[in-house]
Amino acid sequence: MAQLELQNVSLSFGEKQILDSVNLHVNQGEFVTILGPSGSGKSTLFHLIGGLLQPEKGSILLDQNKITGERGHISYMPQSASLLPWRTVLQNVILGQELTGVKDTAAARQMLQKAGLAGYENAYPHELSGGMKQRAAFIRALLSPQSVICLDEPFSALDELTRLEMQKWLLSIWQEHQKTILFVTHNIDEALFLSDRIVVLSQKPARVLREFEVPFPRPRSEEILLTPEFLEVKKEVYYTLKQGASMS
Structure with missing residues (x-):
């Protein structure tokens, strides 16, 4: 905090x-x-x-x-979800962690499950609805250090x-x-x-x-x-x- x-x-x-x-x-x-x-x-x-x-x-x-x-x-989340289209949902949400050299995929999977995105870890952004993209983007912001x-x-x-x-x-x-x-x-x-x-x-x-x-x-x-x-x-x-x- x-x-x-x-x-x-x-x-x-x-x-x-x-x-x-x-x-x-x-x-x-x-x-x-x-x-x-x-x-x-x-x-x-x-x-x-x-x-x-x-x-x-x-x-x-x-x-x-x-x-x-x-x-x-x-950590910044803009108006559009701004997910990288070539990365999966899981890869997108751990991006902030990757940039600092510390990845916690277990925590990311847990957060995705709480966000109703369980089963979409390996999906790509174009396969998500607008609300799902925003959830993934917020989880990325939340997981950033x-x-x-x-x-x-x-x-x-x-x-x-x-x-x-x-x-x-x-x-x-x-x-x-x-x-x-x-x-x-x-x-x-x-x-x-x-x-x-x-x-x-x-x-x-x-x-x-x-x-x-x-x-x-x-x-x-x-x-x-x-x-x-x-x-x-x-x-x-x-x-x-x-x-x-x-x-x-």
Whole structure:
């Protein structure tokens, strides 16, 4: 487990400012979601955390150690499953371990079984449904040695029912392993259902508008989505998000 922190992070591409003094933190074992308008720079934050981009100002710390511009400290799962088509499911999920020279195929097989992918270890990505591919991609992230996982809208391409099933599955796996997760979405229901905290960003240049502590106890079931309490918090998040979308 690990603590991740961004301190006054700013970034521009040419004359266009993307991020403006963004501060956020994710505590050990916490599930934090970044919520913002489309194009607000949510994915750019992940590229900065992963060391693919360098901020103009500010610092990124992991366990109080500065990792600004450094790669290899986080496990990253993009919107598409990004499984290698020439590798089997088992070979895909142990890829992160292979890169560090430590393979645990027994643990990988156990995780695949828990994910409902038993019997598909030797299948190739084109033989899987969208939900199965996402499960395999998340297991790959979970089995990687890094203690922080960044998930970039991993369920956005799935239909509503499959998406909800994947959210419930993700919660069950995360609660078992308690890794530190930073999640990006523009779906308010998803953010509230999954998270401990929600960080709402404005439109570009992105600033942190507000943080919400999600008040619902764990474990959570889908019934919570239709309760008056859930809808009340959703309304508050929605109006904050709407405010952020109108800023320039």
